[in-house]
Amino acid sequence: xNPSPEIQRNMLRLMQTIRRFEERASDDYxxxxxxxxxxxxxxxxxxxxxxxxxxxxxxKIISTHRGHGHCIAxxxxxDRMMAELYGRETGYCKGKGGSMHIADFxxxxxxxxxxxAAGIPIVTGAGLAAQMDGKGRVAVAFFGDxxxxxxxxxxxxxxxxxxxxxxxxxxxxxxWAAQTPSSATLALPDVASRATxxxxxxxxxxxNDVLAVHEAASKAVARARAGEGPTLxxxxxxxxxxxxxxxQQLDRRPIxxxxxxxxxxxxxxxIAHIRSQQGQLSEAEWEEMDREILxxxxxxxxxxxxxxxxxxxxxxxxxxx
Amino acid sequence: xxxxxxxxxxxxxxxxxxRRDPKTFHxxxxxxxxxxxxxxxxxxxxxxxxxxSFTGMAxxxxxxxxxxxxNWAQVTFSFVAMDQIANQAAKIHYMFGGQAxxxxxxxxxxxxxxxxxxxxxxxPHSMYMNLAGLKIILPSTPYDMKGLLKAAIRDDNPVxxxxxxxxxxxxxxVPEEDYVVPIGKADIKRPGKDVTVVATAWLVHEALAAAxxxxxxxxxxxxxxxxxxxxxxxxxxxxxxxxxxxLVVADESGPxxxxxxxxxxxxxxxxxxxxxxxAPVLRVCSLEVPIPYSPVLEDFVFPNxxxxxxxxxxxxxxEKAAAE
Numbered sequence: 001x002n003p004s005p006e007i008q009r010n011m012l013r014l015m016q017t018i019r020r021f022e023e024r025a026s027d028d029y030x031x032x033x034x035x036x037x038x039x040x041x042x043x044x045x046x047x048x049x050x051x052x053x054x055x056x057x058x059x060k061i062i063s064t065h066r067g068h069g070h071c072i073a074x075x076x077x078x079d080r081m082m083a084e085l086y087g088r089e090t091g092y093c094k095g096k097g098g099s100m101h102i103a104d105f106x107x108x109x110x111x112x113x114x115x116x117a118a119g120i121p122i123v124t125g126a127g128l129a130a131q132m133d134g135k136g137r138v139a140v141a142f143f144g145d146x147x148x149x150x151x152x153x154x155x156x157x158x159x160x161x162x163x164x165x166x167x168x169x170x171x172x173x174x175x176w177a178a179q180t181p182s183s184a185t186l187a188l189p190d191v192a193s194r195a196t197x198x199x200x201x202x203x204x205x206x207x208n209d210v211l212a213v214h215e216a217a218s219k220a221v222a223r224a225r226a227g228e229g230p231t232l233x234x235x236x237x238x239x240x241x242x243x244x245x246x247x248q249q250l251d252r253r254p255i256x257x258x259x260x261x262x263x264x265x266x267x268x269x270x271i272a273h274i275r276s277q278q279g280q281l282s283e284a285e286w287e288e289m290d291r292e293i294l295x296x297x298x299x300x301x302x303x304x305x306x307x308x309x310x311x312x313x314x315x316x317x318x319x320x321x
Numbered sequence: 322x323x324x325x326x327x328x329x330x331x332x333x334x335x336x337x338x339x340r341r342d343p344k345t346f347h348x349x350x351x352x353x354x355x356x357x358x359x360x361x362x363x364x365x366x367x368x369x370x371x372x373x374s375f376t377g378m379a380x381x382x383x384x385x386x387x388x389x390x391x392n393w394a395q396v397t398f399s400f401v402a403m404d405q406i407a408n409q410a411a412k413i414h415y416m417f418g419g420q421a422x423x424x425x426x427x428x429x430x431x432x433x434x435x436x437x438x439x440x441x442x443x444x445p446h447s448m449y450m451n452l453a454g455l456k457i458i459l460p461s462t463p464y465d466m467k468g469l470l471k472a473a474i475r476d477d478n479p480v481x482x483x484x485x486x487x488x489x490x491x492x493x494x495v496p497e498e499d500y501v502v503p504i505g506k507a508d509i510k511r512p513g514k515d516v517t518v519v520a521t522a523w524l525v526h527e528a529l530a531a532a533x534x535x536x537x538x539x540x541x542x543x544x545x546x547x548x549x550x551x552x553x554x555x556x557x558x559x560x561x562x563x564x565x566x567x568l569v570v571a572d573e574s575g576p577x578x579x580x581x582x583x584x585x586x587x588x589x590x591x592x593x594x595x596x597x598x599x600a601p602v603l604r605v606c607s608l609e610v611p612i613p614y615s616p617v618l619e620d621f622v623f624p625n626x627x628x629x630x631x632x633x634x635x636x637x638x639x640e641k642a643a644a645e
Contacts, residue, residue, distance in 0.1 A: 093420070122409065126384065319453060
């Protein structure tokens, strides 16, 4: 059931691209070149890549405040992403959105969103559109354990189940909603178990195992394309960094907990798998891949820095279509 | 010309636009049965009483090539969906740099007159004017309702079309043939020369009644109906005030940070119009309490034709009063 070696390598490249992109974005944020709020996804890369590798370009996704990984996994352009973080005219949103609002409608990325749970009904509507179109397209909601406690999550699962909408609800349970441990707010530890209430499959996977995520997502996508309705897929994972990159950002998480999850890094795990199954990807090849990724991100930063800021008056554009 | 009710005019606009454009579809609790019969369950979606999610779904469908028409029924229910309205619908086109269109029409009743008490008789249309990114429509006649609602459905942006509860059964002339009333264009409902009364929705009718009463006393009132609150037709309003030199604004919501406050400001901050003002601008709005239930209390809280008459007299006599 595992995808081809080529696809696995591509997954590895995407996960490492997310990580390197955010490492650089965090550095540039600290340097004052990137503004506002920056939420890093590092540690959770296997969820975005595992799910998006089961999708087609015309399928739609919606993201959260922690959205860089979903953008990159769905195929967003790194130049335009970095330019948006830099607040430049060439950014995805012409400098009007920033990290929390990157969208690329051409690749079915309906946007990062700064309000917890808000994207879930919106992408459910994209699922309704896909059902009305009748072309077998699906829609994916990415959200966290925090969002699973909010009304729009439950409302959306209910209507998607009632109407058999082609939607996959992907809960990235990273165990912390900002500063609050999910153990303090979830009635049941597994979000996936909530699917029972809506009569849909609730699937729990190791969110740091990209191949397991890919397999579970592929099943959910096949079910949705076949008109059998939604799936709730919970990926247990962990963010390595604080809630935001702000210097004063509090972090209540025990250091041992953070360290133990770093031992479950999804990237070496996939490398080990590729090497064990196919007997390929030498250390030199991996280093070369990483060098290419770093060079690509360097080009994205150069593109952003070379791009002009918008003219102030552009603040008045795009209010209405 | 035939006459139909304000409510019927709205229903006709929806049905005609759904016939015209297969990408339109309707979402509401308790689906309208005539729509359901004509277009079927695929395009007339009967949704759970869960405003946050079905409002969000409309946004997602709009961003995916559809043109949803969402009826919240009463404006009070729209508050349940406030995140989707304020944080999403109003901002999504702008914050993504204009890369996708979100053509959505939202509908809801506002206003009193039915003894429906605090939650079901409010007029919060002014609140929505503060959310840059929404067009806001408030028609006063069946003709305007049909023409503006059709324009809203054809518009590529989120538009809220408010129905005035008190006007639902009011009849008026509406042509059989297709027409639209352009968004952002005020209408002079009665020409006059002494005082401008800018009034919205039900208060347009009260202002017309007041104008009739005042005409008998020799005071000529011009009644201007903005019809669209966002974008507001500033020039028509200012031109009327430059002509009459006096302004009374009548609106069913409370005066604080309201449509009436905005209209007063857009007149007084314009030097050419301010120079012609001969009296302070007065507002005739509801009193600032939640709407009470008992008819005696409700009638006391809402503005009406008598209060408009009083305000007009006051602005006409202002110069004389100031001279004394």
